[in-house]
Amino acid sequence: METQATQRQRVAEPYGFIHRLEKYINKLSFWLNCIAGAGLIGMLLLVVADIIGIKLFRSPIPGAIETVAFLGVVVIGFAVAYTQVLHGHIRVDFIVMKFPPKFAAIIDVLMLIMGMSLFVILTWYSFEYAQVIRASGEVSMTQRIPFYPFVYGMAFCFGVTFLVLLVEFIKSLIRIGTVWNR
Amino acid sequence: MEPITIGLIGIAVLIVIFLLGLPVGFAMALVGFVGFCLVVTPSAALSLLPREFFETFSSYSLSVIPMFVFMGSIAFVSGMSGRLFNAAYILFGRMRGGLAMASIAATAGFSAICGSTSATAAAMGKVAIPEMNRYGYNRGFAAGCIAAAGGLGILIPPSTIFIIYGILVQESIGKLFISGVVPGILLALVFIGTVFIMCRINPNLGPAGGETTWRQKIMGLTGVIEMLIIFGLVLGGLFAGIFSPTQAGAAGATAAIIIGLVRRQLPFSAFWAAIKDTLQITAMIMIVVGGAMVFGKFMAVSQIPMFISNFIGELPISPMGVMGLIILMYILAGCFMDSLALIMLTIPILFPLVTKMGFDPIWFGVIIVMVTNIGVITPPVGINVFVIKGVVPDVPIASIFKGTLPFLAGMILVTALILIFPQIATWLPSFASY
Numbered sequence: 001m002e003t004q005a006t007q008r009q010r011v012a013e014p015y016g017f018i019h020r021l022e023k024y025i026n027k028l029s030f031w032l033n034c035i036a037g038a039g040l041i042g043m044l045l046l047v048v049a050d051i052i053g054i055k056l057f058r059s060p061i062p063g064a065i066e067t068v069a070f071l072g073v074v075v076i077g078f079a080v081a082y083t084q085v086l087h088g089h090i091r092v093d094f095i096v097m098k099f100p101p102k103f104a105a106i107i108d109v110l111m112l113i114m115g116m117s118l119f120v121i122l123t124w125y126s127f128e129y130a131q132v133i134r135a136s137g138e139v140s141m142t143q144r145i146p147f148y149p150f151v152y153g154m155a156f157c158f159g160v161t162f163l164v165l166l167v168e169f170i171k172s173l174i175r176i177g178t179v180w181n182r
Numbered sequence: 183m184e185p186i187t188i189g190l191i192g193i194a195v196l197i198v199i200f201l202l203g204l205p206v207g208f209a210m211a212l213v214g215f216v217g218f219c220l221v222v223t224p225s226a227a228l229s230l231l232p233r234e235f236f237e238t239f240s241s242y243s244l245s246v247i248p249m250f251v252f253m254g255s256i257a258f259v260s261g262m263s264g265r266l267f268n269a270a271y272i273l274f275g276r277m278r279g280g281l282a283m284a285s286i287a288a289t290a291g292f293s294a295i296c297g298s299t300s301a302t303a304a305a306m307g308k309v310a311i312p313e314m315n316r317y318g319y320n321r322g323f324a325a326g327c328i329a330a331a332g333g334l335g336i337l338i339p340p341s342t343i344f345i346i347y348g349i350l351v352q353e354s355i356g357k358l359f360i361s362g363v364v365p366g367i368l369l370a371l372v373f374i375g376t377v378f379i380m381c382r383i384n385p386n387l388g389p390a391g392g393e394t395t396w397r398q399k400i401m402g403l404t405g406v407i408e409m410l411i412i413f414g415l416v417l418g419g420l421f422a423g424i425f426s427p428t429q430a431g432a433a434g435a436t437a438a439i440i441i442g443l444v445r446r447q448l449p450f451s452a453f454w455a456a457i458k459d460t461l462q463i464t465a466m467i468m469i470v471v472g473g474a475m476v477f478g479k480f481m482a483v484s485q486i487p488m489f490i491s492n493f494i495g496e497l498p499i500s501p502m503g504v505m506g507l508i509i510l511m512y513i514l515a516g517c518f519m520d521s522l523a524l525i526m527l528t529i530p531i532l533f534p535l536v537t538k539m540g541f542d543p544i545w546f547g548v549i550i551v552m553v554t555n556i557g558v559i560t561p562p563v564g565i566n567v568f569v570i571k572g573v574v575p576d577v578p579i580a581s582i583f584k585g586t587l588p589f590l591a592g593m594i595l596v597t598a599l600i601l602i603f604p605q606i607a608t609w610l611p612s613f614a615s616y
Contacts, residue, residue: 027263036465043432044432047249047429047432048433068245069240069241069242069245073239075248077239080469083465088462090520095201095203096202106204111203111204113207114204114212118211118215121215128232129232152240153454154236166387178616
């Protein structure tokens with residue numbers, strides 16, 4: 001016969017898996033955010049070095065503008081997932097907050113499905129876009145830096161954002177179950 | 183189905199999913215994508231979506247945003263808001279309502295290094311409201327004063343809203359920044375005047391503060407000097423055409439870091455906090471921009487902007503009457519929507535109409551920022567009021583909204599003045615070279 005403890009363990013097992021998954025994905029998002037931070041410092045240093053080069057030595061850093069633009073992908077793309085972890089993407093929530101809990105939970109799930117759909121398409125087609133650019137051999141004008149690694153990077157980060165949303169989705173499904181059983 | 187019908191349905195769906203809580207940038211991208219699928223072809227939409235996001239993320243002109251956000255974050259974590267408040271306190275502190283006046287003056291100063299309204303409100307709220315409470319200020323009045331003054335953050339340059347507007351309508355960001363200077367100072371003076379009158383009528387709202395020593399006076403001055411150095415470097419550089427906006431932001435951020443290090447107010451933990459803050463704000467803004475770019479493409483192919491421009495253009499209303507309607511729409515919509523999202527959604531649709539009627543794009547930008555400022559303190563989604571509520575959790579939200587009312591009147595007055603005398607906004611940028 002199943003003891004109470006094993007029963008509890010059996011019920012808690014999938015939740016434990018979700019918590020572990022959440023922990024790993026949040027950690028991955030955090031590290032991507034750290035890369036974005038390095039990109040930000042790099043961008044600042046590059047622009048300042050370029051200013052000094054132009055104003056003091058009359059020689060700008062070759063390809064500074066295009067490198068800043070590429071660093072933009074790192075600064076922004078790599079920070080998107082962690083911003084979602086922190087729920088930092090602006091949304092209007094004052095209406096949903098006034099809904100009855102059951103209805104609000106359902107709306108929450110529907111909105112997460114929409115968000116996930118967007119990021120699935122974004123991830124998939126960003127990878128395809130990267131492949132197309134790679135095949136075409138597109139490079140920047142001055143430094144001849146290839147575009148495609150940055151598009152792959154962006155696609156990967158969109159994929160991680162999808163995973164963050166997926167965890168939120170599973171958690172809100174669990175929440176629906178809890179609200180319903182109440 | 184006609185493209186215009188699809189466009190109108192798209193706008194309706196977007197508003198519904200906005201209000202149901204899908205993040206603004208996600209909603210715009212999704213609706214824009216589906217709309218583009220329907221009006222053009224699914225394969226065109228599938229190639230548009232990643233391309234627009236990549237082009238947004240890798241846009242050099244948009245790299246100005248992380249630079250200015252970083253500058254504001256460094257200024258905040260290294261305690262510049264507190265030092266500015268101390269400086270302003272020396273000037274106004276002993277007057278009745280003087281602490282509130284000092285808070286507004288300091289907010290105006292902090293706005294010169296921070297480009298966001300809610301960040302400005304949060305930074306000054308944390309410094310000024312506890313001081314006002316200590317001297318027995320009416321709590322709703324004190325909180326409302328800072329919530330309203332936070333709006334100076336996007337009017338006095340740098341300003342994220344001016345950057346976004348400038349990129350959307352392809353106007354010089356430098357000129358837009360400079361156009362906010364005179365209206366910003368005017369609004370700050372009107373706010374200070376409002377405090378003065380309110381405290382004359384009801385002295386209990388804001389009793390006078392204590393005296394300051396000579397040592398405090400001299401120390402206080404340094405708070406102004408560091409702000410002036412950063413502001414002078416950024417705006418002076420832009421005004422004279424020495425810096426591009428991105429370079430001006432980077433120069434300002436570097437100056438803020440150097441000042442923080444020299445003052446020993448920038449430990450690594452604070453520096454890292456500023457980086458994290460910058461990344462999250464930038465990612466949030468850029469996802470909205472990317473989404474708006476996709477949505478804008480959908481609007482363009484559905485011919486909605488042209489349809490609205492022709493429809494309103496044929497109405498028997500004078501251009502000023504149409505402008506009045508546009509402003510009214512912004513104020514009403516601003517009560518419910520975030521300002522960035524509202525601008526992203528409406529500018530691509532309305533801007534062709536505005537230029538067709540012969541209005542100056544720079545002047546319209548200032549008007550948009552003014553009405554946006556009204557939106558940040560009006561219920562139910564007055565973001566600054568919620569930010570201040572976070573700073574003073576014990577003050578009821580209704581009291582803060584009530585506290586902002588006199589300042590709302592001031593904002594309406596200044597908006598009306600800019601409408602009647604456009605030179606308030608357009609005079610200074612006419613000298614700018616960038």
